[in-house]
Amino acid sequence: MLASALVALGLAGAAVAQSGSLAPSPARIAVPKVERAGVWQPTPGGTQVPLWPAGVALAKPDSGDHPEATGNGSPLVGGRMWHWASYVTRPTMTLYRPKGRNTGAAMMVLPGGGFYAVATDLEGTEICDWVVRQGMTCAMVKYRTPQVWERAAGQPQQRPKVLLGLEDAQRAMGLLRQRAATYGIDPHRIGVIGFSAGAYLVADMSNTVERSYPLTDAADRQSPRPDFAILAYGARMLDAGKGRNSLDLKPWVRISPTAPPTLILHAMKDPTDNVRQGMAYALALTDAGVPVDMRLYARGGHAFGLRPTADPITREWPGQVRQWLEDLGVLPR
Numbered sequence: 112m113l114a115s116a117l118v119a120l121g122l123a124g125a126a127v128a129q130s131g132s133l134a135p136s137p138a139r140i141a142v143p144k145v146e147r148a149g150v151w152q153p154t155p156g157g158t159q160v161p162l163w164p165a166g167v168a169l170a171k172p173d174s175g176d177h178p179e180a181t182g183n184g185s186p187l188v189g190g191r192m193w194h195w196a197s198y199v200t201r202p203t204m205t206l207y208r209p210k211g212r213n214t215g216a217a218m219m220v221l222p223g224g225g226f227y228a229v230a231t232d233l234e235g236t237e238i239c240d241w242v243v244r245q246g247m248t249c250a251m252v253k254y255r256t257p258q259v260w261e262r263a264a265g266q267p268q269q270r271p272k273v274l275l276g277l278e279d280a281q282r283a284m285g286l287l288r289q290r291a292a293t294y295g296i297d298p299h300r301i302g303v304i305g306f307s308a309g310a311y312l313v314a315d316m317s318n319t320v321e322r323s324y325p326l327t328d329a330a331d332r333q334s335p336r337p338d339f340a341i342l343a344y345g346a347r348m349l350d351a352g353k354g355r356n357s358l359d360l361k362p363w364v365r366i367s368p369t370a371p372p373t374l375i376l377h378a379m380k381d382p383t384d385n386v387r388q389g390m391a392y393a394l395a396l397t398d399a400g401v402p403v404d405m406r407l408y409a410r411g412g413h414a415f416g417l418r419p420t421a422d423p424i425t426r427e428w429p430g431q432v433r434q435w436l437e438d439l440g441v442l443p444r
Contacts, residue, residue: 137420139186139412146182151196151253154236156243157205162252162282165201167327170275172255174198184230189418189425193233195224199255202279204286206294207239207249214246215297216441217287219337221280223307223346223414227257233416234306234343241417241429245442248296250287254279254312260347267352270363273323276308277315281322281335288333300441302339302371304432307384307414310345313337314392318367336371339439341432342392343376344413346384349391358391366395372402374435376428378411406431 153159163169177198184193204219220242222234229235231253239249255275262268284301291298305313317340322331350359360366373396375389386407393403411424419426436442 137422139188141186142183142192144183144185146180148178148180150179151181151231153205154232157207157236157239157251159203159205159253160286162202162204162279162286163327169200169202169255170273170278170324171200172198172275173257173259176200181231182228184228184233188233188415189420191418193416194231195228196231196253197224197228197256199229199253202255202282203253204250204283205236205239205253207236207243207251208295209246209248210243212246213248213295214442215295216246216300216436217248217250217294217296217302218242219280219283219287219301219303220249220251221254221276221303221305221309221312222251223305223309223344224256226260226276226308229253229256230306230414230416233414233418234309237417238304238306245433245436247442248294250283252280252283268347270347270361274312274315276312278322278324280312280316282324282327282330284316284335284337285330285333289330298333300338302341302441303337304341304343305345306343306416307346310342311347313340313342314345314348314364317370317373318365336369339371339436339441340373341376341435342373342389343428344378344381344384345375345388345392347388349385349388351385351387356387358387358394360391360395364392364395366399366401368399368401370396370399370401372439373404374432375403375405376424376431377405378408378413378415378422378424380410381413383413404435 222230235251242249288298377389408424411422415425
């Protein structure tokens with residue numbers, strides 16, 4: 112009961128913030144949220160792979176041994192429901208192979224969900240549908256959730272010392288590199304895209320190669336840092352306590368000069384994660400000598416994924432990503 116309330120509270124909070132999009136952004140219609148017991152299963156064409164052998168003990172999310180469940184969030188996005196998985200104790204990655212020509216490039220997808228859940232379709236499998244049409248292999252990570260970022264009375268939110276989602280993302284990157292020949296990918300052209308909480312994980316894994324878990328096998332001896340990074344409506348990086356126009360980062364955000372080339376996508380009217388999140392991160396990377404591109408749009412709100420609406424960002428960002436990947440030499444022109 113406590114675990115269910117935890118996820119419901121987190122998703123409800125996200126829904127309230129999302130519904131604050133300003134006109135002329137399309138209205139988001141609230142719908143009843145329904146949770147169902149059961150392990151999330153991939154869409155057609157996907158192969159779900161455990162990140163760790165069954166015998167490896169893993170730290171558990173805040174919900175402990177609560178059985179995995181799936182459900183739908185609220186409000187609607189692009190006129191359709193979106194779905195999530197939570198109470199994840201055994202993380203996975205789901206592989207989708209490229210449609211047509213295989214370019215050898217690959218992209219890991221880290222969905223958002225506020226670290227309460229993983230938005231499996233809106234910011235997961237639907238992204239992979241686009242990725243494979245570009246001739247790339249896609250790997251969607253279902254990482255361990257929920258993991259609440261504690262907020263003591265009168266104190267700002269704090270990053271957990273051990274972030275389970277980061278461990279799972281690093282492990283997935285190691286597996287992709289270690290199995291590159293099997294998966295038909297170039298181990299030096301593996302990038303990552305993340306949304307909201309997932310975008311925070313992208314920033315984290317871009318700037319550190321340290322792992323907080325014991326090394327298991329050869330996959331954990333591979334570099335966990337991506338070769339390129341894309342953050343869509345990123346979160347949990349801006350130190351907003353220093354004033355409205357401050358662009359300082361939170362103390363837990365590390366910046367490395369060896370971070371990969373980065374693309375940041377954000378809407379100026381994002382009511383959930385202020386556009387200064389991306390601005391602050393971009394400036395910090397630039398100061399460290401890391402190449403950064405930004406694509407900012409006046410409207411779009413938050414958590415729009417790849418579902419087209421009247422807001423241009425929802426229809427145009429995939430083309431912007433494609434062009435950026437071509438400019439990097441990841442994809443052919």
